[in-house]
Amino acid sequence: EPKLSGDFETLMSWADEVRRLKVRANAETPLDAETARKFGAEGIGLCRTEHMFFDPQRISAVRQMIMSETEAGRRDALAKLLPFQRDDFVELFRIMAGLPVTIRLLDPPLHEFLPHKEEELAEVAESLGADLATMKRRAADLSEANPMLGHRGCRLAMTYPEIAEMQARAIFEAAVIVAKEAEAPVPEIMVPLVATKKELEISHAQIDKVAREVFTEAGMTIDYFVGTMIELPRAALTADKIAETADFFSFGTNDLTQTTFGLSRDDAGKFLPHYVEKGILPKDPFVSIDVDGVGALVEIAAQKGRATKPGLKLGICGEHGGDPASINFCEGIGLDYVSCSPYRVPVARLAAAQAALANAAPSMADRTA
Ligand code: PEP
Numbered sequence: 001e002p003k004l005s006g007d008f009e010t011l012m013s014w015a016d017e018v019r020r021l022k023v024r025a026n027a028e029t030p031l032d033a034e035t036a037r038k039f040g041a042e043g044i045g046l047c048r049t050e051h052m053f054f055d056p057q058r059i060s061a062v063r064q065m066i067m068s069e070t071e072a073g074r075r076d077a078l079a080k081l082l083p084f085q086r087d088d089f090v091e092l093f094r095i096m097a098g099l100p101v102t103i104r105l106l107d108p109p110l111h112e113f114l115p116h117k118e119e120e121l122a123e124v125a126e127s128l129g130a131d132l133a134t135m136k137r138r139a140a141d142l143s144e145a146n147p148m149l150g151h152r153g154c155r156l157a158m159t160y161p162e163i164a165e166m167q168a169r170a171i172f173e174a175a176v177i178v179a180k181e182a183e184a185p186v187p188e189i190m191v192p193l194v195a196t197k198k199e200l201e202i203s204h205a206q207i208d209k210v211a212r213e214v215f216t217e218a219g220m221t222i223d224y225f226v227g228t229m230i231e232l233p234r235a236a237l238t239a240d241k242i243a244e245t246a247d248f249f250s251f252g253t254n255d256l257t258q259t260t261f262g263l264s265r266d267d268a269g270k271f272l273p274h275y276v277e278k279g280i281l282p283k284d285p286f287v288s289i290d291v292d293g294v295g296a297l298v299e300i301a302a303q304k305g306r307a308t309k310p311g312l313k314l315g316i317c318g319e320h321g322g323d324p325a326s327i328n329f330c331e332g333i334g335l336d337y338v339s340c341s342p343y344r345v346p347v348a349r350l351a352a353a354q355a356a357l358a359n360a361a362p363s364m365a366d367r368t369a
């Protein structure tokens with residue numbers, strides 16, 4: 001149970017008076033959302049929905065969804081998952097009480113959802129009325145050499161659109177439930193790993209269609225936003241086109257660092273310390289933003305996005321969102337918010353204040369010169 005002392009609260013209130021950047025938290029559990037609010041988060045900047053799918057009560061339906069070779073089989077599994085997802089979002093919307101909640105559509109490395117053990121394969125075979133040999137072949141077909149560069153993010157929604165459809169329905173149904181009891185929630189639906197405008201267009205149209213259906217059923221409408229992660233170099237470089245169909249961008253600097261350096265985020269720790277020690281890199285680029293490479297792409301995307309849509313909302317939700325040096329960079333290029341893990345929110349509030357002061361300093365010096 002986090003407790004904040006009086007002095008700490010005073011310091012934080014000073015920081016809040018000065019800072020321009022909003023601070024949100026990455027959270028998907030009610031506990032994380034509550035912690036985030038206690039630490040002063042002004043919304044959820046990233047709800048990674050794939051984390052919700054590992055719950056023991058749901059994982060067999062998730063495996064059924066992925067392993068089914070037919071749309072009917074997937075829809076059957078998705079019907080089991082819908083009530084769970086709706087409850088997830090009802091809880092988050094209630095806790096966040098009208099603050100923005102950015103919910104990212106499913107972005108799994110697929111291998112984490114595949115059945116591996118014999119009994120898991122047997123269970124999914126039974127649920128789909130398939131034989132074990134078929135399931136083994138399907139699992140082999142779906143397994144990838146490089147899952148983090150494979151069939152994940154919105155690519156999954158292009159292949160199996162009914163998954164995103166279920167998630168959008170869960171979000172809108174939850175929003176309607178909460179809007180009827182209290183302040184309307186502000187859902188921001190975020191499409192992951194977009195590389196092309198077309199991917200976002202397809203997803204956006206699908207989300208809008210589900211919204212219309214749910215709002216007709218409910219006899220009410222809720223304001224919502226649809227945006228995208230910018231976490232691939234191609235997305236950054238084509239951000240002007242992508243912005244035509246986005247309400248917001250959120251920079252996923254974990255994947256953007258991985259793909260800009262061509263460096264696996266899961267294995268980097270094995271040799272990066274050596275690089276930093278030798279001075280080949282000034283610091284670990286997964287911890288603190290690499291201003292010359294990843295940072296340049298973020299800046300290009302911010303400029304291109306805002307050239308298309310001046311009011312485009314811009315945030316960052318990778319690990320860098322809680323790193324003071326990176327927050328300073330975000331302030332400099334005019335992002336609207338940073339999002340970090342709940343326990344880093346106070347650090348981010350302070351860093352955002354320091355960054356605002358540091359960025360204001362030159363113009364104050366100009367005035368006195
Ligand atoms: C990112 O890539 O920076 C990001 C926030 O998404 P994830 O870490 O879930 O891939």
Ligand code: MG
Pocket residue numbers: 231252254255
């Ligand atoms: Mg990512």
